[in-house]
Amino acid sequence: MTALSTERRMWSLYEPVHAVTYFAEDALATFEQAGLRGFWRGYFAGRTAPLGAVNPGPVIAAFYGFAPRMVTRALPDVWTRITPEAALEARVAGSRLTLEKAVADLDAKDVAEAAELLHAAAIEVETYGRVMGAANAALPWPEDPLEVLWHAATILREHRGDGHLAGLMVERLDGCESLVWRVSLRDGDGRDFYQPARGWTDGEWDAAAARLHHRGWVDGDGRATEKATTAYDTVEDLTDQLAARPWEVLGAEATERCAQLLHPIAVRASRLLRHPNPIGLPELR
Numbered sequence: 001m002t003a004l005s006t007e008r009r010m011w012s013l014y015e016p017v018h019a020v021t022y023f024a025e026d027a028l029a030t031f032e033q034a035g036l037r038g039f040w041r042g043y044f045a046g047r048t049a050p051l052g053a054v055n056p057g058p059v060i061a062a063f064y065g066f067a068p069r070m071v072t073r074a075l076p077d078v079w080t081r082i083t084p085e086a087a088l089e090a091r092v093a094g095s096r097l098t099l100e101k102a103v104a105d106l107d108a109k110d111v112a113e114a115a116e117l118l119h120a121a122a123i124e125v126e127t128y129g130r131v132m133g134a135a136n137a138a139l140p141w142p143e144d145p146l147e148v149l150w151h152a153a154t155i156l157r158e159h160r161g162d163g164h165l166a167g168l169m170v171e172r173l174d175g176c177e178s179l180v181w182r183v184s185l186r187d188g189d190g191r192d193f194y195q196p197a198r199g200w201t202d203g204e205w206d207a208a209a210a211r212l213h214h215r216g217w218v219d220g221d222g223r224a225t226e227k228a229t230t231a232y233d234t235v236e237d238l239t240d241q242l243a244a245r246p247w248e249v250l251g252a253e254a255t256e257r258c259a260q261l262l263h264p265i266a267v268r269a270s271r272l273l274r275h276p277n278p279i280g281l282p283e284l285r
Contacts, residue, residue, distance in 0.1 A: 006247050006255060007240040011160055012284070013262040014118065014153040016269040019281055020098040021046060021091050021154075023273040030094030035081050042090075044074035049087035050135035053079040062131045064165050065175045070199030092142070095150045102268040103146070114261035115149040117254055121246035122152035125159040129166070133159030149265070156246060163242030167235035176200050176208040181217060184209075184224040185232055193276060 004012070021027050022043050031042030048059055056072045063071065082090070103111050119141070127134035136155045142148055168178050179198055183190045195205050212218045217228040224232075247255045270284040 005240045007160070007243045008236070009259060010121075010247060010255065010262075011157065011243070013259055013266045014156050015281060016266045016273065016284060017099070017150060017153040017262070018157045019273055019277070019279065020102070020269050021095045021150075023277045023279075023281075024094070024098040024269075025272070025274075026097045026101070027091070027094030030090050030097065034086055034090040036078065036087075036090075040070075040074055041078050041081070044071070045078040045082055045084075045087040046091040047132075048075065048078075049084040049091065050132070050139055052084050058131070062162075062165075064168065065179055065198050067176070067199035067201075067204065088139070092147055092150070096144070096146050098272055099146045099150060099265075099269065102272060103265055106264055106268075108145075110261050111149070111265065112145040114258060114265060115145040115152065117250070117258035117261065118152035118156070119148050120254070121250045121258065122155040124246045124249040125155055126245055130159050130162035133162045156243075159246075160239065160243040164235070164239040166242060167238040170238065171231050171235055174208070176204050177212055180205060180208045180212055180222075181224070181228060181231075184212070184218045184222055184228060187224075188222040190280075194280075 022039075028039065028042060031046060036042045036045055044059070047063075048054055051058065051062075053076065056068070056075045059075055060066065060068045060071050078087075122137070125133055125137055127137055133155060136151075136158050139151070142151055173181060175198075179194050179200070183194060191205070195202075200208075209218060209222060212228070213220070215227075217225055217231070219225055250258070267284045270281075273281065273283070275283050
């Protein structure tokens with residue numbers, strides 16, 4: 001088995017910490033209590049809030065894999081139900097409530113140290129060309145260790161996500177094609193889940209598959225070709241390169257310490273998430 005790169009290993013540990021915002025029951029309940037009924041209203045309001053009361057256009061660009069109509073159903077409607085400021089408060093409150101449960105049996109000093117190290121990494125993210133990473137990095141830092149932990153994880157995951165989109169653009173994949181390609185790498189498994197989760201119609205999905213077939217990326221059965229698997233390695237390697245700076249600055253020793261401290265937190269946070277979830281995050285063990 002090929003060893004995970006530092007960047008991917010760290011992503012696997014901070015992503016569950018961030019993801020409680022959208023896929024943990026307490027966090028979802030907090031959005032509903034704030035006036036956002038339905039999963040997707042909370043998702044779009046919470047994730048978009050750092051940008052302000054933005055219209056669909058920039059979100060279609062920044063979220064990439066969502067069908068434009070799905071974004072326009074949510075925005076700007078959610079801003080008639082909640083302000084960006086209130087959405088920011090709700091996402092922090094719900095995340096903190098979930099993480100309190102996740103770390104209840106862990107040493108508070110270890111959790112605080114993990115927060116400090118993740119903070120040290122997050123303040124080193126580049127913000128040029130990273131719309132979501134920059135928007136979150138511009139928010140004020142909290143003081144509570146659990147909130148610091150969550151905020152740092154959020155900055156790092158959005159920063160990495162911005163870089164990943166750059167890789168998709170280099171490979172000339174549009175939003176729907178990027179999903180069809182991902183599903184093809186699993187021999188077509190997952191379409192029934194990911195297509196509706198991102199709002200694409202059958203016609204749009206099939207048209208994207210036809211374009212990829214024309215490029216030699218998928219075969220007649222919708223399975224990935226060697227060209228597609230090579231592109232996967234290329235995109236993932238580029239994503240890692242664009243996410244490297246925080247860990248390079250933190251240094252190998254501190255990064256390893258951060259990973260060791262994050263692992264039990266990530267495992268416990270993962271147990272509180274909905275599985276399966278629309279981002280395809282597996283349950284850590």
